[in-house]
Amino acid sequence: MSESPVPALNNKKSTVLRARRLQKRYDDNIVLQHIDLDIVEGEVLCLIGPSGSGKSTLLRLLATLESPDSGVVFFHDTPLGIVERGGNLYTAPEKIIRQQRDRIGFVFQQFNLFPHLTVLQNVMLAPRLQGQRGKAEDKARALLERVGLAHKADAWPASLSGGQQQRVAIARALARDPALILFDEPTSALDPELVNEVLAVMTDLAATGITMVVATHEMQFARRVASNVAFLDKGHIVEYGSPQQVLDAPQQPRTRAFLQQISSLRSEAEHV
Numbered sequence: 601m602s603e604s605p606v607p608a609l610n611n612k613k614s615t616v617l618r619a620r621r622l623q624k625r626y627d628d629n630i631v632l633q634h635i636d637l638d639i640v641e642g643e644v645l646c647l648i649g650p651s652g653s654g655k656s657t658l659l660r661l662l663a664t665l666e667s668p669d670s671g672v673v674f675f676h677d678t679p680l681g682i683v684e685r686g687g688n689l690y691t692a693p694e695k696i697i698r699q700q701r702d703r704i705g706f707v708f709q710q711f712n713l714f715p716h717l718t719v720l721q722n723v724m725l726a727p728r729l730q731g732q733r734g735k736a737e738d739k740a741r742a743l744l745e746r747v748g749l750a751h752k753a754d755a756w757p758a759s760l761s762g763g764q765q766q767r768v769a770i771a772r773a774l775a776r777d778p779a780l781i782l783f784d785e786p787t788s789a790l791d792p793e794l795v796n797e798v799l800a801v802m803t804d805l806a807a808t809g810i811t812m813v814v815a816t817h818e819m820q821f822a823r824r825v826a827s828n829v830a831f832l833d834k835g836h837i838v839e840y841g842s843p844q845q846v847l848d849a850p851q852q853p854r855t856r857a858f859l860q861q862i863s864s865l866r867s868e869a870e871h872v
């Protein structure tokens with residue numbers, strides 16, 4: 601019997617998401633290789649790495665917005681793909697997979713709000729689709745309050761600043777009652793003066809124990825908020841550990857070079 605590609609699951613209850621041996625390629629370009637990750641309840645994992653290192657692709661695989669070429673993502677121990685068990689190929693029932701996927705929120709770099717819906721309607725959409733019709737509006741208003749935008753409920757997305765649109769996108773992700781929220785460089789598209797309002801909302805979420813994976817170039821945020829930091833380089837996780845380990849005492853030359861580059865870009869920007 602061939603060895604299973606997936607290591608035996610341990611039954612640690614608090615593991616929200618587990619990725620095993622993920623690999624992804626686009627044509628000849630191998631974008632991710634040998635990715636193993638465990639994300640436990642309440643953890644904030646920051647993904648850092650150079651442009652093109654595979655952060656966005658990894659987030660899309662974790663959210664099952666795309667499928668890996670091999671390897672599998674488990675969400676609360678449910679495989680969201682095909683695994684080998686006892687020598688047979690196994691997939692969870694489609695309904696179960698859908699229910700699990702619904703509990704993964706995603707916040708995109710470019711906000712991706714629906715332009716033809718008001719702010720309130722954007723946030724109400726998920727609870728409505730989940731059949732919470734009666735409660736959807738109250739829930740959406742409470743979430744807008746939570747991100748400081750209750751007064752913008754009836755506004756159109758295009759009338760908001762980028763920072764406000766991203767806060768609405770966070771409220772929309774929260775409306776799914778997610779067990780995990782994935783953030784893909786949520787402040788990269790923002791003018792510098794709008795970055796902090798979004799990071800403040802994310803810091804509050806982390807403090808309430810929401811499990812998050814955040815691809816980011818905001819090292820101060822990672823230092824303050826992350827439980828763990830993973831440094832991706834050319835599709836591999838080459839360094840992983842606490843923010844102090846990875847950001848203050850990196851072991852790998854590539855991590856050191858990347859952090860120096862980021863910090864010199866930052867000081868150049870401050871002197872313009």
Ligand SMILES: Nc1ncnc2c1ncn2[C@@H]1O[C@H](COP(=O)(O)OP(=O)(O)OP(=O)(O)O)[C@@H](O)[C@H]1O
Nearest residue numbers: 626629631649650651652653654655656657658785
């Ligand atoms: N849909 C796609 N089709 C083809 N190639 C892709 C696709 N998506 C990503 N890639 C390639 O995969 C590699 C990793 O891209 P990815 O966007 O995941 O990196 P990243 O670390 O998030 O970069 P950035 O910080 O610039 O967003 C790049 O070489 C990119 O060109």
